[in-house]
Amino acid sequence: MDTLLSLHLLDAVAERKSFSAVADRFSLSPAMTSKHIQHIERQVGARLLNRNSRNVSLTEAGERYLAAVRPLLEGLAEAKAQVSHATLAPHGVLKASMPVWMANSAFARLIAVYRAENPKVTLDFDLSGRMVNLVEDGFDLALRVTMALGEGLIARKLSMVRFYLVASPEFLNQIGRPTTVTDLSGAPFLAYAPMANGGHIRFGEGADAVNINFRQIMQSENETLLLLAACEGMGFVFLPHWLVNDYITDGRLELVLPDTLCPTTPLYAIYPDRNYLPAKVRSFLDFLSGPNGFGVNQK
Template identity: 50%
Template structure:
């Protein structure tokens, strides 16, 4: 029994969590699919899949083997396509991690359009807000807003991301609308936990001005800060994509719109390896070309 074929069968069973569905897609019997996986487990000397009458799941060893095998098969497909001048159709599961604030209608539209163009790709998106280890945790790709991407990874710039200062009309009616940096001193701040301090520097009439705000809420979750801003709890610095609709609808106001405190870049970040799978390459190209990301 060919080990490479068995590896492909195992990976598809792991992705679909079903021997029957994987067998149907591969046009083999479920018994043959099971035989391939058992042969692989016998050769490796470890159980890769936990099987019950209702579900199939990866064992601890299976998680490690699946991620390495999937990357190897993707790279092999790319090499064979390059040699034969054939076009590889993107397929499989694309595991993506991105910032919490990308849980918005615009990015959902980008995902929907990508999946419509490449229906054989299943999207597994993590918006947990933590800095994941792409290799160890088996992610294909990360979208990260940063000024200094990890040098151990490949990073392709996608677009600029501006963070605007916003506040609800109710809060601004109560506290006043700042027109210059000095007006911000002591204002209620919805503080993003990854920003190290409570003082912020702005370009004022007489050069750089630094003011200290009053953090009334601190969180590393931009969604919570967004909701608190809508409730009139204070001022927040949030990505334009997250607040654009609220500003247009009047639920939030752009405070001192001439001031952009943060303007970083959104990068597509992926492990440094020679052959990039079709699903990763097409996703990066698709996102970079989408006008909504500008």
């Protein structure tokens, strides 16, 4: 039995959740399609699909197995396209992990443009904020502001992310608008939990370093909650420009000391090291790093 065909059938059944639909697509009988799946199950020594009269779903073993196999199938298709000098259209499910703050209108506009250009790609984005294992959890890539890499992963720099110090106009009207860094000493501060340091923040190095000792009144791992708390006048907060630009434009937040306090950090795409990136992954990375991607919203 053709094992490669069996793998393609397993992938298709898992995606469509139907033996009959996949059988029609591959011009096979449902019974033969089932035999191919059984062939793979015998090879791996585990049940990969749950089957009943109403639905089909992957078992836990099936999810792990397909997470490992799908990149190989995509790589084979990509290699075939390159050898034949053909252009393989991006297709399939693009599963990506991203920071919580990517849930903003500017990024939504970008992915709408990407999807219009690549209609055969289905987007599956996890913005839970958890640090996923790309391979074990079946992710194609992750967007991160850290370059910390696990084994078998590589990083591609996409853009720079600026962090603005912001506060609500009402809050600033009450306590006054800082004109120097020293004016921030003891001021109420909303801290991003993974970077919280008791309200103490240091920028720069050596003689040019700037120290701020805020009064930390709240911390959270969710940037959106920090944003909303700042809009309610609870205090100062550092947030990515992508998240706060619209709020600054419409007057709900104000920039504070932008010429002095505007740290930047690289945004990386992290993905498994493969000889051939699937077209869906390559097209998404090229789009984000291109002129219509992150570069259009750097202010």
